[in-house]
Amino acid sequence: MGWIEESPEAFLARFRAHTVEAHLFPEPWGSPLLEVMVQGQILYAFDRGTPPAPTGTARVLLHGVVRQAKPLEGEAFLRREGASYRLGGQARPLGDGFYLLQAPVSVVVFAETPLPEEAEVLLWPPLMLFRG
Template sequence: MRPEGMVLEESPEAFFARFQAYALEVHLFPEPWGSPLLEVLVAGQLVYAFDRGAPPAPTGRVRALLHGLVREARPLEGDPFLERKGPVYRLGGRARPLGEGFYLLEGPIPLLVHGETPLPERAEVLLWPPLMLFRE
């Protein structure tokens, strides 16, 4: 459980600036009418992410970070993978520690994650919804 008052980000802009070295080039599709989620094509995978940038969201190629909060984690048995069931993502890959509970999960898509407990070197994680997108 996160300690009371612990903040993962000061602002979307500061969060992107802090982790911009791990930003990816992604393709954003037009924002669906009335939906807070964007369709994002990254590394040949289509994911849905909550846009943390200033509106309106651009369309086309942008540099962005995909970020998720770890709900459950365990050692990865098998190959890296990505699956979605409704708003929930489960994925596995190599977890590279970045400090303060942040990891770069290198699976089918590189994803910045934050976990309350240390992740194994090869991790399978279940994320809390929604997956978030921070952009330049």
């Protein structure tokens, strides 16, 4: 698969155009997982930013690595399955195996094989959150 990112800062800089506005809830002391609300959806994401995480509104980049993919049948969706997320929506290629998956929440995903234009993906845990 090669390297997906050089550093959290470089990754955020590369995909900054795909950040979304989110509300960050108070960080549980010592936990790398953040509870975040994005477009009305509550998500749990691994914080890739420098601690401590701010509370309140912030621009964030959500990122996941595709474990399984298939053509989307039906409407765009997002749901949690255990520690993973399954989402479906329009997949826009960003180059080098990266896609902007426009589901109810926009997520930059990395896939080892090309995604269909309308894709359903299961992500490897954890969902990652980059913040500036």
